[in-house]
Amino acid sequence: MSGPPTFFDRLLWRVNFLPRDSALRFQPQIAAVIFGFHLLALLACIPWLFDWSAVALVPIGMYLFGTLGINIGFHRLLTHRGFECPRWLECALTVLGVCCREGTPLSWVAIHRMHHQHSDDPPDPHTPKASFFWSHVGWFLVYDPAVWSINTYDRYVRDLLRDRFIKKMEKPRTQKRVQLAQLAVFLTLGAIVGAVVHETWLGALQMSLSWLVWGVFVRTVVVWHVTWSVNSLTHMWGYRNYNTHDDSRNNIFVGLVSNGEGWHNNHHAQPRAAAHGHKWWEFDLSFVTIWVLEKLGLAWDVVRPKPRADATSGAESGAESGSATPAVPAAAAPAEVAVVAAPPVPAGPGSVA
Numbered sequence: 590m591s592g593p594p595t596f597f598d599r600l601l602w603r604v605n606f607l608p609r610d611s612a613l614r615f616q617p618q619i620a621a622v623i624f625g626f627h628l629l630a631l632l633a634c635i636p637w638l639f640d641w642s643a644v645a646l647v648p649i650g651m652y653l654f655g656t657l658g659i660n661i662g663f664h665r666l667l668t669h670r671g672f673e674c675p676r677w678l679e680c681a682l683t684v685l686g687v688c689c690r691e692g693t694p695l696s697w698v699a700i701h702r703m704h705h706q707h708s709d710d711p712p713d714p715h716t717p718k719a720s721f722f723w724s725h726v727g728w729f730l731v732y733d734p735a736v737w738s739i740n741t742y743d744r745y746v747r748d749l750l751r752d753r754f755i756k757k758m759e760k761p762r763t764q765k766r767v768q769l770a771q772l773a774v775f776l777t778l779g780a781i782v783g784a785v786v787h788e789t790w791l792g793a794l795q796m797s798l799s800w801l802v803w804g805v806f807v808r809t810v811v812v813w814h815v816t817w818s819v820n821s822l823t824h825m826w827g828y829r830n831y832n833t834h835d836d837s838r839n840n841i842f843v844g845l846v847s848n849g850e851g852w853h854n855n856h857h858a859q860p861r862a863a864a865h866g867h868k869w870w871e872f873d874l875s876f877v878t879i880w881v882l883e884k885l886g887l888a889w890d891v892v893r894p895k896p897r898a899d900a901t902s903g904a905e906s907g908a909e910s911g912s913a914t915p916a917v918p919a920a921a922a923p924a925e926v927a928v929v930a931a932p933p934v935p936a937g938p939g940s941v942a
C-alpha cells in the first residue's frame with residue numbers, strides 16, 4: 590500500500606521524475622543507504638587509508654561477492670536453475686549474494702524473473718526505455734505497489750518460498766547479522782595483517798580501516814554499478830547474436846567487468862543456459878567457475894547453450910523470441926514464469942500475458 594505523498598514525492602512530481610498523483614513513492618531510506626555508501630567509498634581518497642593490499646581487495650571482492658554471490662548464486666542458480674549444487678554450497682553462495690546489499694534473495698529473484706517475462710515492455714521493472722537513470726538506479730529508489738506486492742512473490746518465487754534457508758535470509762535481523770559479520774571480518778583480518786606488517790597498534794588500525802574502506806565500501810559500490818549496468822547498458826548498447834523480442838545487447842565492456850553477465854542478449858535468448866558467452870571470445874568467468882565446480886563434482890545438471898543454429902532458427906525466421914530454453918525449469922516455478930520468452934508456437938501450458 591502506498592501511503593500519502595511526502596515532500597519528496599511532490600518534489601519528484603514537479604521535476605517529472607514521477608507521474609503526478611501516481612501510487613509510486615520515493616524511498617528515502619534506500620536512497621540514504623545508496624548515497625551513504627558512495628560517500629563512505631570516497632574515504633578511499635584519504636592517503637592514510639591507501640594500501641595496495643586493500644586495493645587488491647576490490648577485484649578479489651568483486652569475484653568473491655559479485656561473481657560467486659550475485660552472478661552464480663542469485664542469478665544463474667536461484668533465478669534460472671542453470672545448474673544444481675550441494676545444499677551447503679547453495680547456502681554459501683546465497684550468503685555471499687546477501688553481502689552485496691542488492692536486496693533479499695526473494696526480491697532479487699522475483700524482480701529478475703519479472704524482467705525476463707516482460708523485458709522492455711511496460712511491466713519490466715527497470716527497462717531503459719523509461720530512461721537510463723531509471724534503469725540504472727531510479728527504479729529501486731521508488732516503491733511501486735504494482736511490483737512490490739505479495740502477488741509478485743506468489744507469482745515469481747513460489748518455488749523459493751518453500752526454502753527454509755532462503756526465508757531465513759529474508760529476515761531483517763538475519764540481514765543485519767550478515768552485514769555486521771562482513772564488517773567484522775574485514776576489520777579483524779585487516780588489523781591482523783597490519784599488526785604483522787607494521788608491528789604497531791597504529792599500523793594495525795590503519796590497515797584495518799583501509800581494508801574496511803576498500804574491501805567493503807568501495808567494493809560494494811563497484812559491484813552495485815556492475816549489476817546496475819547489466820540492467821541499463823546491456824539493454825541500450827552492444828551487438829546482438831539473437832533476434833530476441835527485447836532490446837537486450839551483448840556489451841563487451843559490461844561482459845568483461847561483470848565476469849560474463851554482459852553477454853546479455855545471449856542470456857535473454859537462452860535464459861537457463863549457465864554459460865552466457867556463446868562465442869569463443871565472449872569470456873565468461875562465471876561459467877568457467879561453474880565448469881570448475883562441475884569438474885570437482887560440486888555442480889551438476891549444468892544447462893548448456895543450444896547450438897547456435899537451433900537457438901536462432903526461430904529468431905532468423907522472424908519469430909518474436911530467439912529463446913531456446915525457458916527462464917526457469919517448469920518444476921521450479923509457476924506456469925507464467927516457466928514459459929518466459931519461450932517461442933510463441935507451439936503453445937506452452939498457457940498463453941503468456
Ligand SMILES: [Zn+2]
Nearest residue numbers: 704708837853
Ligand atoms: Zn535483461
Ligand SMILES: [Zn+2]
Nearest residue numbers: 668701856860
Ligand atoms: Zn537472467
